[in-house]
Amino acid sequence: MAVDTSKFHTTKCWQNPALHSNFVKIVEVGPRDGLQNEKTIVPTKTKLALIEKLSQTGLSVIEAGAFVSPKWVPQMADTPQILQYLDKHSVSGAQSEGITYPYLVPNLQGLERALGLGTTNLKEIAIFASASEGFSQKNINCSIDESLERFRPVLELCHDRGIRVRGYISMIFSCPYDGPTPPTRVAEVTKKLLDMGCYEVSLGDTNGTGTPPLTSVLLTTILSKPYAIPVSKLACHFHDTYNSALVNAMTALYLGVRTFDSSVAGLGGCPYSKGATGNVSTEDLTYFLHGMGVETGVNLEGVSRVGEWISKELGRSNGSKVGPALLTRLRTEDEKEEKEKEAEL
Numbered sequence: 320m321a322v323d324t325s326k327f328h329t330t331k332c333w334q335n336p337a338l339h340s341n342f343v344k345i346v347e348v349g350p351r352d353g354l355q356n357e358k359t360i361v362p363t364k365t366k367l368a369l370i371e372k373l374s375q376t377g378l379s380v381i382e383a384g385a386f387v388s389p390k391w392v393p394q395m396a397d398t399p400q401i402l403q404y405l406d407k408h409s410v411s412g413a414q415s416e417g418i419t420y421p422y423l424v425p426n427l428q429g430l431e432r433a434l435g436l437g438t439t440n441l442k443e444i445a446i447f448a449s450a451s452e453g454f455s456q457k458n459i460n461c462s463i464d465e466s467l468e469r470f471r472p473v474l475e476l477c478h479d480r481g482i483r484v485r486g487y488i489s490m491i492f493s494c495p496y497d498g499p500t501p502p503t504r505v506a507e508v509t510k511k512l513l514d515m516g517c518y519e520v521s522l523g524d525t526n527g528t529g530t531p532p533l534t535s536v537l538l539t540t541i542l543s544k545p546y547a548i549p550v551s552k553l554a555c556h557f558h559d560t561y562n563s564a565l566v567n568a569m570t571a572l573y574l575g576v577r578t579f580d581s582s583v584a585g586l587g588g589c590p591y592s593k594g595a596t597g598n599v600s601t602e603d604l605t606y607f608l609h610g611m612g613v614e615t616g617v618n619l620e621g622v623s624r625v626g627e628w629i630s631k632e633l634g635r636s637n638g639s640k641v642g643p644a645l646l647t648r649l650r651t652e653d654e655k656e657e658k659e660k661e662a663e664l
């Protein structure tokens with residue numbers, strides 16, 4: 320019997336009747352998570368061009384850099400110049416208006432470096448904790464509890480200055496140093512970050528070892544008592560190392576998550592998690608979400624062109640499957656149209 324595939328395009332098979340929002344916010348992390356692991360230092364002008372190009376694709380949040388120690392992550396040493404540039408351009412009414420550009424901040428020193436620049440464009444920062452002790456030590460040189468204590472004055476100062484704070488948690492499923500991560504540990508750290516004043520917590524599958532059952536168990540644990548964290552406070556940050564980011568996103572979508580992080584061209588990796596590759600690409604995530612009948616506000620063709628451009632600039636292969644396929648199809652269609660026009664003359 321023939322299958323009527325047209326139904327697949329109209330039936331919102333993911334839609335849980337208890338959840339109403341049909342909009343997903345995509346947080347683009349390419350300029351930070353995507354570039355932080357590049358071996359050769361990417362010129363500041365390339366980073367700025369990337370941010371400007373991404374700013375024209377309908378994305379509403381673009382993580383722009385990290386005020387971390389330049390000795391630890393040299394690639395992020397020019398973040399002050401990036402913040403200053405974006406400040407000037409948003410003030411003069413450039414296309415970046417209405418877009419949030421958050422920066423990673425590991426401690427008070429990082430926040431003070433950012434505030435010391437005297438810009439008006441610092442609207443949001445992100446602090447980053449870990450669900451595993453081993454990664455916490457390797458990444459930020461302290462235990463999970465110590466990191467939360469370091470974040471307290473950061474949150475207080477941000478609160479005074481009206482700066483929103485997002486929280487990240489790394490190694491939500493497993494850690495290369497400590498092995499499997501208990502879901503209750505992730506739930507505890509999530510609750511602590513929210514209680515301290517983060518408006519949202521992004522759950523990071525840093526090494527991409529998640530699967531749909533693991534995603535389901537983790538989210539159900541966080542959403543259920545005794546944690547009972549509202550799903551609107553959660554975002555998912557899936558790396559695609561084992562090619563499972565989209566099926567995990569599907570699982571999270573079904574459970575009500577409406578914010579996902581991704582990286583143009585699938586750029587990225589974490590300097591302190593060996594073998595970790597990039598986030599799910601923004602192109603693949605956008606195509607998948609649009610195919611599910613979800614709105615994102617992101618222009619898929621536009622972001623695919625940015626993915627093609629940055630891959631060439633960095634001299635690496637494009638980590639997106641959708642971007643190159645879509646652009647090839649569009650070019651083939653254009654050529655066909657040209658030939659038809661010529662034939663008519």
Ligand SMILES: CC(C)(COP(=O)([O-])OP(=O)([O-])OC[C@H]1O[C@@H](n2cnc3c(N)ncnc32)[C@H](O)[C@@H]1OP(=O)([O-])[O-])[C@@H](O)C(=O)NCCC(=O)NCCSC(=O)C[C@@](C)(O)CC(=O)[O-]
Binds near residue numbers: 387426525591
């Ligand atoms: C947290 C520290 C600073 C601790 O590093 P430390 O060495 O323990 O810090 P310290 O307080 O002892 O200071 C040592 C030196 O660093 C300086 N320093 C201290 N703080 C800063 C700062 N903010 N900015 C600039 N300089 C700083 C400080 O001034 C001093 O300089 P010195 O006296 O030697 O010249 C360090 O470990 C660090 O910067 N780590 C960042 C690592 C990182 O960026 N990792 C990647 C991002 S996390 C990630 O990718 C995961 C995520 C978010 O995407 C989600 C996921 O996928 O899981």
